[in-house]
Amino acid sequence: MPIETITKAGRKRYRWTFNRVIEGSDRIRQTKLLPFGTTQAEADALARQWESEIYAVASGIRQPTVTIGDCVRRHIVDKQERWKDADQRIGTLNKWLEEYDNQDATDLHEWSKTFVGYLRARLDHEGYAKRPLKDGSIRNILAYIRAAIKYSFKVGKLSKDETARMAIPPVNNARHNYPERKEMLRIARKCRNRQTRAGIRIAFYSGMRKAEILRAKPTKKGFLLTDTKNGERRIIPIHPRIAVLARKIRFTINPQKFSDEWDIARELAGYSKTRFHDLRHGAASEMINSGVDLFTVGTVLGHMSSVSTRRYSHLVTDRLAEAVAKIGRKKKP
Known part of the structure; x- marks a missing residue:
């Protein structure tokens, strides 16, 4: 044997x-x-x-079984050059390879429930302690796997697409955390890495995502993004407070190193729950509170649809409520 x-x-x-x-x-x-x-x-x-x-x-008695591992490997070979997050995606898929490698790609329901349960567990298969994952991270892993299976079906490697039967945990991403300038500055001052420190300030004064900051090209008209999340070319005006950074800083830092330095800085500053992406929300909040309309805010942030900008609509409502409350008030002499 x-x-x-x-x-x-x-x-x-x-x-x-x-x-x-x-x-x-x-x-x-x-x-x-x-x-x-x-x-x-x-x-x-x-x-x-x-x-x-x-x-x-x-001997031809049965058709070969296509495993999830087969689908993932095919997807990586064919598509990795087009992925902006290729290193992260491949690293994640390789980390959990043993959990899906030999699984039949057409028998997904029970497997996905078991897999989700394992990712949430605090012990591994041997009873050793492991870090349980949050549902948002679990969704990302399953999204990579689902994309690979769908691709295999598209290219004819699978006879049917059963990804609709995958048990994927729902995640409520409606977070409302809008860091103010003083919070951003406290975190930046605690940051020991020069490029990350600059990225923190740029995020707050531009509303750009981390990946956009790392690849944006400063021009006379503003930060130029030729390859954005929605596929459109975009220019973000450079705020006077970060003009010097735009001229002097050239980002060569590894994205993971950037994230690690951010995590350290926010902990030291006492804002452990603040995500880097929240600085983008902070930028939107600052614009809206200064009277900028939602359409313009969405344009600055690069939203393809007004649905994405709608998450900030309550900020406008709060400002309008303040305006209505002033009706009938006498001006102070």
Whole structure:
């Protein structure tokens, strides 16, 4: 039986290997790493099952099973050059590879429920402590996997798309955190990295996303973005308070390093729950409170639809309420 014992991460586990020629066909090579905790008897049973499936496919008795791992690898090979977040996406997919690699890509419902439960759990399969993920992070992982399966269906690798049956946790992203200038400055002053410190100030005075800040080109007309989230070219005027930064700072920092420095700075400043993206909301709040209309705010932020800008509509309502409250008041002499 092609089962061997190996050591990985300091612990013993089993690996199954198949390397044979069946009935004159090309040589078939497959390798699967079994989960930690698999017993010898369980490993032998899985080996017999997998070998039987290979012979059934080779003899034409059944069609080969397309796994989620197959879909993910095809998606990466074909599409990674077009992904702006390629390193992050591939890193995330590789991290959880063992949880989906051998899973049938057309049998997703029960698997996705089990996978979500594991990501939320505080213990790994071996009973060791692990960090539970929040539903927002879980959604991102499943979104990468779902995109790979949909692509495999699109190119004909799968006969049907069953991604609608995936159990993906809902997430309410309606957060209302609008940092004021003093909060932004406190975090910036605690930041030890020059480029990240500059990025914090630019985010507040421009409303740009982190990825946009790192690739924006300063011009006489403003920060130029040729490749944006909505696919349109955009120019953001440069606020006088960051004009010097626009001239002197050139961002070469790794995005992950940028995020790490931000996390440290916000903790030191006492704003552990403030996200970098909240600075963008802060910029919108500042504009609206200064009398700028929602359409203009949406244009500055690069919203393709007014639906995205609508999250700030309550700020306008608050300002209008203040105006209405002044009706009938006598002016002070």
